[in-house]
Amino acid sequence: MFDFVIIGGGAAGYSAAISARQRNKTVCILRPEQNETWLSKAGKIHNYLGMPDISGKDLLAAFEQHVLDMGAEIKFGIAKQIMKNGDSFFISTGPDYIEARSVVVATGVRQPKQIPGEAEFVGNGVSYCGTCDGMLYKGKVVAVVAESIESIKEVDFLSSIAEKVYLSKGGIAFDFLAENVEVISGKVMEILGDETIQSILVGDQNYKVDGVFIFRNTTAYSSLLADLETEGNYIKTDRHMHTNIKGIFAAGDCTGEPLQIAKAVGEGNIAVLAAIKEKLV
Amino acid sequence: MFDFVIIGGGAAGYSAAISARQRNKTVCILRPEQNETWLSKAGKIHNYLGMPDISGKDLLAAFEQHVLDMGAEIKFGIAKQIMKNGDSFFISTGPDYIEARSVVVATGVRQPKQIPGEAEFVGNGVSYCGTCDGMLYKGKVVAVVAESIESIKEVDFLSSIAEKVYLSKGGIAFDFLAENVEVISGKVMEILGDETIQSILVGDQNYKVDGVFIFRNTTAYSSLLADLETEGNYIKTDRHMHTNIKGIFAAGDCTGEPLQIAKAVGEGNIAVLAAIKEKLV
Numbered sequence: 001m002f003d004f005v006i007i008g009g010g011a012a013g014y015s016a017a018i019s020a021r022q023r024n025k026t027v028c029i030l031r032p033e034q035n036e037t038w039l040s041k042a043g044k045i046h047n048y049l050g051m052p053d054i055s056g057k058d059l060l061a062a063f064e065q066h067v068l069d070m071g072a073e074i075k076f077g078i079a080k081q082i083m084k085n086g087d088s089f090f091i092s093t094g095p096d097y098i099e100a101r102s103v104v105v106a107t108g109v110r111q112p113k114q115i116p117g118e119a120e121f122v123g124n125g126v127s128y129c130g131t132c133d134g135m136l137y138k139g140k141v142v143a144v145v146a147e148s149i150e151s152i153k154e155v156d157f158l159s160s161i162a163e164k165v166y167l168s169k170g171g172i173a174f175d176f177l178a179e180n181v182e183v184i185s186g187k188v189m190e191i192l193g194d195e196t197i198q199s200i201l202v203g204d205q206n207y208k209v210d211g212v213f214i215f216r217n218t219t220a221y222s223s224l225l226a227d228l229e230t231e232g233n234y235i236k237t238d239r240h241m242h243t244n245i246k247g248i249f250a251a252g253d254c255t256g257e258p259l260q261i262a263k264a265v266g267e268g269n270i271a272v273l274a275a276i277k278e279k280l281v
Numbered sequence: 282m283f284d285f286v287i288i289g290g291g292a293a294g295y296s297a298a299i300s301a302r303q304r305n306k307t308v309c310i311l312r313p314e315q316n317e318t319w320l321s322k323a324g325k326i327h328n329y330l331g332m333p334d335i336s337g338k339d340l341l342a343a344f345e346q347h348v349l350d351m352g353a354e355i356k357f358g359i360a361k362q363i364m365k366n367g368d369s370f371f372i373s374t375g376p377d378y379i380e381a382r383s384v385v386v387a388t389g390v391r392q393p394k395q396i397p398g399e400a401e402f403v404g405n406g407v408s409y410c411g412t413c414d415g416m417l418y419k420g421k422v423v424a425v426v427a428e429s430i431e432s433i434k435e436v437d438f439l440s441s442i443a444e445k446v447y448l449s450k451g452g453i454a455f456d457f458l459a460e461n462v463e464v465i466s467g468k469v470m471e472i473l474g475d476e477t478i479q480s481i482l483v484g485d486q487n488y489k490v491d492g493v494f495i496f497r498n499t500t501a502y503s504s505l506l507a508d509l510e511t512e513g514n515y516i517k518t519d520r521h522m523h524t525n526i527k528g529i530f531a532a533g534d535c536t537g538e539p540l541q542i543a544k545a546v547g548e549g550n551i552a553v554l555a556a557i558k559e560k561l562v
Contacts, residue, residue, distance in 0.1 A: 011330065014330055015330045015543055018327070018328050018330055019328055019541075019543070022327055022328040046299070046303055046351070047299050047300055047303040047550070048331070049292065049295055049296040049299055049344050049347055049348075049546050049549075050329070050331075050332055050340060050343045050344050050347055051331055051332065051347075052346075052347045052351070059331060062331045063330050063331050065333075066330055066331055066332075066333045067330075069333055070327065070333070238520075239519075239520055257554075257558075258550065258551060258554040258555075258558075260300075260547075260550050260551075260554065262296055262300070262546045262547050262549070262550035262551075263547045263550050263551050264547070265330050265543045265546060265547055266543050266545070266546055266547015266548060266550075266551075267547060268330075268543070269328070269539065269541050269543035269544050269547075270539060270541075270543075270544050270547075273538075273539040273541065274539075277538075277539075
């Protein structure tokens with residue numbers, strides 16, 4: 001049980017982490033192994049006060065070192081779902097979960113573009129976790145939409161259970177694929193069915209499937225936490241970074257413009273101090 | 282005419298300045314010559330992301346260097362009053378003024394503790410600017426409450442006009458005092474009068490005076506800008522750091538808790554980008 005789980009390894013999440021460690025709170029930062037934030041790809045950064053003329057990569061590295069030096073824990077994984085459990089929260093990463101008294105959502109600006117039909121079949125044929133739901137498809141046919149490197153392990157696992165796996169590889173490099181995995185070229189354009197999933201549409205071709213697994217580096221807010229209030233693509237917060245759910249805060253680009261490092265660092269700090277002030281941790 | 286005048290040389294003001302320079306806007310930072318912010322006196326700072334384990338003094342120096350390298354101008358002076366002038370603002374420093382299209386108030390947490398009677402007689406015997414109002418007291422008796430080093434010049438000037446100057450020295454070191462300056466020991470406890478000022482009360486002694494000059498490093502918001510909306514000791518802002526007055530923003534400790542560097546840096550950034558986005562500059 002941590003005081004804080006912070007979802008996201010960018011400026012907002014890391015600032016939240018050091019603010020929590022400064023107050024001697026336990027912190028777990030949950031982030032993808034490939035930490036491809038906007039910052040990691042930025043060229044020279046000039047407007048983060050005190051650290052002029054630095055590459056985004058170096059700035060992110062300095063942030064991460066600071067976080068580790070302050071004693072925060074970094075765990076690789078993608079938050080799939082947040083569940084309330086009395087006064088604490090379970091954050092599911094698929095194969096595992098983390099428990100925390102308070103959560104700071106700092107997942108950045110990118111919300112996944114969902115596939116038509118995806119939202120409709122979530123929990124009823126669409127899954128974001130192979131190790132959780134794979135057994136439901138023993139001897140059946142599934143499709144995998146691969147957009148994160150965790151897909152590699154998941155496809156391996158699913159191919160050992162399902163009769164057949166159709167794989168849309170995205171940009172992911174698979175070293176090995178079992179014989180029952182068929183790579184399909186082209187994007188999955190739609191998930192079709194009536195009460196259950198019947199097929200996927202790729203180009204002008206239909207593939208008959210029983211289930212669709214989608215692996216991305218970000219989870220749609222609606223999947224992460226169905227009740228989370230949003231405004232357009234952003235999580236709605238007040239000036240102290242409260243979301244509409246007690247104990248859950250948001251910080252950084254995911255709360256809206258301006259999409260800036262300084263703003264993210266400020267908001268991470270504010271969120272954690274609000275949680276502490278309100279004795280949530 | 283500057284795009285931005287930023288009042289205050291702390292984390293919020295400096296962050297605002299680099300955000301403006303990054304967008305190629307002209308910036309004047311107005312700050313006291315002795316920049317005694319909370320930060321300059323802090324010991325080790327651990328929780329400004331990316332710059333671990335640094336003294337407040339060194340961090341402030343790094344901030345200032347960054348600001349200067351980005352081409353912002355720093356002017357020593359204390360903002361006494363902000364006046365609207367069509368689409369721009371005049372910021373009076375007493376002897377001088379600066380014009381700007383937009384203003385960021387980043388004056389820190391400290392609001393002056395006013396002397397009983399001070400607010401009542403502002404503009405009617407109480408003045409914050411010797412060079413502005415001194416001539417009104419030719420041949421008369423004035424008191425000076427000295428709490429900033431600008432008092433040194435101001436007392437020198439006032440002693441050349443007034444018949445007598447009573448001086449409450451505060452902690453200020455005066456090298457030279459004219460013969461008509463009498464140092465009074467003890468604090469000015471009250472300013473007394475009816476329609477005009479009659480006297481000041483120091484300890485249990487009354488000094489008959491015609492006017493009182495008060496020199497501090499901060500100006501009360503009510504003097505700076507009578508219409509500025511506040512909440513307790515803080516300036517009221519929305520999430521984009523707008524005050525209630527179009528074109529005037531606030532950032533940092535002066536907008537409320539948490540009183541933290543990261544929050545201040547974030548807010549300075551947000552304020553300036555809001556002004557730019559709204560085409561105020």
